[in-house]
Amino acid sequence: MAAWHSPSAAWRERSWWGWGWADEALDDDACRRLAETALRPWMPIDGSVLPVPYDPVLDPPRLIPPSIMEEAFTADPVIRAAHTYGKAFRDVVRALHGRLENPPDLVCHPRTAHDVVATLDWAEAVGAAVVPYGGGTSVVGGVEYRGDAPWISLDLSRLNRVGEVDEVNHAVRVQAGVFGPALEQALVPHGLTLRHYPQSFEFSTVGGWLATRSAGHYATGPTRIDDFVEALRVITPQGPVESLRVPGSGAGPSTDALFLGSEGTLGVIVEAWLRVSRRPSDRSSTSVAFPVYGQAVAAVRAILQAGLRPSNCRLLDPVEAMLNAGATDGQARLLLGFEGPTTPLLADAVTICADHGGTAATSSGDQGTWRDAFLRAPYTRDALIRLGLIVETVETACTWSRFDALHAAVIAAAQAAAPARVAVVTCRFTHAYPDGPAPYFTIITPARRGAEVAIWDEIKAAVSEAIAANGGTITHHHAVGRDHLPWLAEQRDPLFTDVLRAAKRTLDPRGILNPGALF
């Protein structure tokens, strides 16, 4: 079976079909209990549990590894299966149904940047596509391949060294395949932290974050991985590209900006210098209940526009508050937190909330509940899928003045496209800016068994149209992959797409890198 090195240095099995650790998945009984206690009251489900396939059945590989670096390659069916898709709803449900039509012919685990160079050279020679793979948590079809060529999943998780931790300059040199927990563990002895916690933190890598412009769970201020980049090292089929390590530069267009968000199409990010910071000693937080959702939205806007930059500023709508923070009073909840020297500013933010009808909790107990739910959510998601539900998320960012219409349009579109027009659609803000929020919608609806992907794709299309029509970006932090491409193609200026194509021809003239993603 597939085995990955866990951050705690013990061997532990990752799920090949679903989220995270295999042993954390809800078993059949737990799924049934979830159905009885939490779902049956409000969702029409039949109670049956889609079984986990015993062993994946795949077509034989069409490639034979090059003898010179044979040990880096594997054709193990479970590893190939685990690298066939990312971890979107449509990925998990396809895996559960055993639909693994286009698995990678080989999975390659380079141990050095030189291995990456050799793999790209070999792939060019044999006409194979190469899809870079970090932790494989893409939810946008970023790590699968939909073309006809033989293909290699280039799993960078063995480029897993944390290099110099530079205490003088608050920076760390790190290889692309380092997972979130391993990086943070390496920083602990130095009293430092990257402070970048996407929901996938445990199972995603530095390289994946950089390639997809991931956003951490801090709601404001420096939170996107872009904000932490000092310098990158990228291997392209034409050679390496390196940027200068300086704290700031105005020397022409940014080299890093070309590769941040390039999703493996222009090169393979192998190493980065990232800015880190001292672990905050002070923290303060609370949750604020709002009877009127619109006033809660206005409060978040007022907090940001007053110049306050809370580390946490998540607005949960009443259903989110019920599902994820145990709040059953039908009120929205704003989770507010400040860290480090700005800790004393919490009182200012609470005052702004009070001006908008919000009542702060007397304890900050909600937040732990919510954070646990946040990290457990993908496992629960997998159980709901096995119970026959569609469970997926959609996210965007828009200006404040667009939000009301976008919010209403997304909910209406999801419900109109859902079977029997029944869908639960919840919304939370994951990030907030002075000029607008990043709303994150969860959509839950019963699926017809076997037709889950087709139904979801219809909902996704309807919702994406609603987002685009209301001035939202097609993705704030889930990246583009293949699933967002049709809408990105509308939102990205065609001349800029031409520039990206020219960059691609310059760096990857044979077009082997992640073909079909991004453009």
Place this chain on the structure above:
Amino acid sequence: MAAWHSPSAAWRERSWWGWGWADEALDDDACRRLAETALRPWMPIDGSVLPVPYDPVLDPPRLIPPSIMEEAFTADPVIRAAHTYGKAFRDVVRALHGRLENPPDLVCHPRTAHDVVATLDWAEAVGAAVVPYGGGTSVVGGVEYRGDAPWISLDLSRLNRVGEVDEVNHAVRVQAGVFGPALEQALVPHGLTLRHYPQSFEFSTVGGWLATRSAGHYATGPTRIDDFVEALRVITPQGPVESLRVPGSGAGPSTDALFLGSEGTLGVIVEAWLRVSRRPSDRSSTSVAFPVYGQAVAAVRAILQAGLRPSNCRLLDPVEAMLNAGATDGQARLLLGFEGPTTPLLADAVTICADHGGTAATSSGDQGTWRDAFLRAPYTRDALIRLGLIVETVETACTWSRFDALHAAVIAAAQAAAPARVAVVTCRFTHAYPDGPAPYFTIITPARRGAEVAIWDEIKAAVSEAIAANGGTITHHHAVGRDHLPWLAEQRDPLFTDVLRAAKRTLDPRGILNPGALF
């Protein structure tokens, strides 16, 4: 004579040979007084004052304006002279000597984006180069042309409309030719501010800031113009490029990042949506004296690494403190300020300074003095040039651990290259980051009349080598233009340069836009 529209809606003459308003330049008597009172004690000068040329003598233009938009073009010799160079030392001294060998054949003042399109079309047809020009304050040869083709200086100052001020989303739509004061004046009635004050603020434009990635005078946090960009509109010879206006997006490589810092080589920025903020009601500031410069440097590092983000955090070395803040005690001065909700954090920063041997002033009086000196500095610079001195600045950014060696190397290189090995070299930090400072050096040395440019070019080369050899960027915020190109070519990965060339071929296939700048 040349006349520009001043922010106060009165007509006022800009200097064609030197900085800013013609009537603010020091006259001959003022230059002589400056020589007697401030210079003679410590600089070997002869006391003569280089006269301001009466009228520039130029070769006749090699282009005839297209009849269809004749009124947008001018061949007025003073306007052509004023558009020949930027405002670097070498520009001013060349103008004073009447060395205007390669003036633009025509200056074009488009009134609309459509005029820009028509101008680019016409330039392509007649084989003319086009150099976009905002306020013309480049100090790196960014607005001159050194090639053989006939050329047009495309002055965007009549694209001067401030459009919608969006109070809900704290943003403003603004045309590229709007000058700093005009933009701030348009925001005042809304209680908003862009809060971007480069030293050239009064005489530089939004488009110039964007094209050169300018940095404002706030020392930390959002201060580079990049930080304020919501969306851009750029005219390229192949058509317009527009980015989506959203508060944040992770949808692939950033469109804006390609044009920020492109210095007019890829397109003409004609409009932007910029993020603005409420005018801060609270401010607090002080200055801190440090007997030991190294401890002052360490204090700035400690402040930044403690998570504090002062709006002002300028460290002046003892000579800077004497020249610009009137401090004659031989101590370094750190000018510290906080604004808005973080105002109470000044005390924390002062405590850190005390830990490093710093003594805070009892009044904050120094800062006004320093700010006035900051804004007056370019006029004084012009007077010093007329008195026969070389006066120029060089800036960079490096990690903290590189700073000591870089600082020493720059001073040594400047002095070694200066005539008779005598140069005053001062240093201040203009910006500070958790991972390093942005040091800004002023170099003053006597010149041999008539050989000023050659002497300066030698000093500049020596200093630039010292910066590059010590891990500094060739420019933190002065941009690249033509003068920094040899060192940028070393610091920018050649494959990324190839990508920029591919972008250039895509957007400007005939290569008419600012040829010779940036790459």
